[in-house]
Amino acid sequence: MSAQILDGKQLAAALREEIRRDVEELRAKRGIVPGLAVLLVGDDPASQSYVRGKQKASTEVGIHSVVERLPADLSEQTLLERIDHYNEDPSIHGILVQLPLPPQIAEDRVITRISPGKDVDGFHPWNVGRLYSGGEGFVPCTPAGILEMIRRNRIEIAGAHAVVVGRSGIVGKPVAQLLLRENATVTICHSKTKDLGFYTKQADILVAAVGRPGLITADMIKPGAVVIDVGINRVDGRLVGDVDFEAVKERAGWITPVPGGVGPMTITMLLYNTLWSAKRMGNVQ
Numbered sequence: 001m002s003a004q005i006l007d008g009k010q011l012a013a014a015l016r017e018e019i020r021r022d023v024e025e026l027r028a029k030r031g032i033v034p035g036l037a038v039l040l041v042g043d044d045p046a047s048q049s050y051v052r053g054k055q056k057a058s059t060e061v062g063i064h065s066v067v068e069r070l071p072a073d074l075s076e077q078t079l080l081e082r083i084d085h086y087n088e089d090p091s092i093h094g095i096l097v098q099l100p101l102p103p104q105i106a107e108d109r110v111i112t113r114i115s116p117g118k119d120v121d122g123f124h125p126w127n128v129g130r131l132y133s134g135g136e137g138f139v140p141c142t143p144a145g146i147l148e149m150i151r152r153n154r155i156e157i158a159g160a161h162a163v164v165v166g167r168s169g170i171v172g173k174p175v176a177q178l179l180l181r182e183n184a185t186v187t188i189c190h191s192k193t194k195d196l197g198f199y200t201k202q203a204d205i206l207v208a209a210v211g212r213p214g215l216i217t218a219d220m221i222k223p224g225a226v227v228i229d230v231g232i233n234r235v236d237g238r239l240v241g242d243v244d245f246e247a248v249k250e251r252a253g254w255i256t257p258v259p260g261g262v263g264p265m266t267i268t269m270l271l272y273n274t275l276w277s278a279k280r281m282g283n284v285q
């Protein structure tokens, strides 16, 4: 039997409507309009497209968004000064720097400069620490979107064996931590893992976040498993994930498509984090 599709596009649309209503209520009751500043350095076409998507989605839900497009040869110091500017701006509740950055700029120094209370990407060490210690903080958007997809489709996480393939700071490590927080038994695999299939075949929930097209084949799947594909690879002008979708969908119980799976949830959770930030800052002002 063919797997059920985890439709990120449809879920994202429903969530964005919920967020739009909350934004409107926050404005009407407390006079607060959530504000998001996006800093884009250079002219990478994929990054430009993601930033356009963020701006459009923000506007649609009533979030005030400022996009600053900066030249590829920008100095790190100038970028840090722009971050300081938005850290001080009371109309801005969320700041993000689109990644990747050009080689002359150190990603960690830039991320650390963002005020942890405005770090809607959840990449600042303070928020990373909160995720691991169990406290309140911003959760990175892609992992948060994956968890929301699983929960909203009433898929049981507690007690499941979740296997995460990939250990990036943006997806692999935080999604593993979120699944652990929900009482999954978590295994993390990566590019140096020997006999990857040995692990993936034991997964009730499999998250593939490596960036290698076709890495996960049908023989590596436990029948009925939940397969979450985070890969975004362009092959012959087509967008494909890390999972061999056509073959794997015949064996899995649930599967995310690429495009239209995890991707749209990423931007949705950014809207959610910005709204949450505005509500929270409104409380302390």
Ligand SMILES: Nc1nc2c(c(=O)[nH]1)N[C@@H](CN(C=O)c1ccc(C(=O)N[C@@H](CCC(=O)O)C(=O)O)cc1)CN2
Residues within 6 Å of the ligand: 049, 050, 053, 096, 097, 098, 099, 100, 121, 141, 142, 232, 239, 258, 259, 260, 261, 262, 263, 264, 265, 266, 267
């Ligand atoms: N500062 C950040 N940089 C990057 C992040 C991030 O969360 N914060 N994540 C990725 C890029 N990204 C958002 O920035 C992102 C990637 C993919 C999608 C998406 O909707 N994908 C669609 C397909 C879109 C297409 O056709 O290209 C899908 O999968 O359906 C949204 C956002 C790296 N950088």
Ligand SMILES: [Mg+2]
Residues within 6 Å of the ligand: 101, 102, 103, 104, 105, 106, 107
């Ligand atoms: Mg760099």
